[in-house]
Amino acid sequence: xxxxxxxxxxxxxxxxxxxxxxxxxxxxxxxxxxxxxxxxxxxxxxxxxxxxxxxxxxxxxxxxxxxxxxxxxxxxxxxxxxxxxxxxxxxxxxxxxxxxxxxxxxxxxxxxxxxxxxxxxxxxxxxxxxxxxxxxxxxxxxxxxxxxxxxxx
Numbered sequence: 001x002x003x004x005x006x007x008x009x010x011x012x013x014x015x016x017x018x019x020x021x022x023x024x025x026x027x028x029x030x031x032x033x034x035x036x037x038x039x040x041x042x043x044x045x046x047x048x049x050x051x052x053x054x055x056x057x058x059x060x061x062x063x064x065x066x067x068x069x070x071x072x073x074x075x076x077x078x079x080x081x082x083x084x085x086x087x088x089x090x091x092x093x094x095x096x097x098x099x100x101x102x103x104x105x106x107x108x109x110x111x112x113x114x115x116x117x118x119x120x121x122x123x124x125x126x127x128x129x130x131x132x133x134x135x136x137x138x139x140x141x142x143x144x145x146x147x148x149x150x151x152x153x
Contacts, residue, residue: 085126096126
């Protein structure tokens with residue numbers, strides 16, 4: 001994809017990839033580096049949430065390839081479990097939020113999320129629905145590993 005951060009060597013930390021289809025489509029490698037408190041891309045684990053941030057990547061949005069300055073995938077889960085991605089009244093669930101800008105975001109509607117103890121790796125497979133004011137769905141499948149945990153948290 002021509003993004004040096006997205007294709008950096010996994011020897012610096014994170015690895016994995018995600019494939020998206022629907023309102024947003026394409027594939028992204030999990031960035032290999034995250035400097036806590038910086039504006040760089042990467043993967044971090046803080047307070048029960050794994051956050052994967054991509055900078056300056058290309059994805060197809062609404063049928064048009066676009067360069068997106070900021071893409072964020074946040075997975076808020078009970079670490080060490082497999083849980084549904086959508087809301088449920090019968091069991092704990094994982095909250096998954098995917099956003100391409102402040103105006104465009106999707107949240108988990110169905111599927112499963114699996115995280116390891118400590119949350120530094122896991123996998124998602126499911127469907128996300130558009131948030132208020134934005135229609136459409138995004139199907140997501142992928143995994144991540146090696147998220148950093150800032151020393152100050």
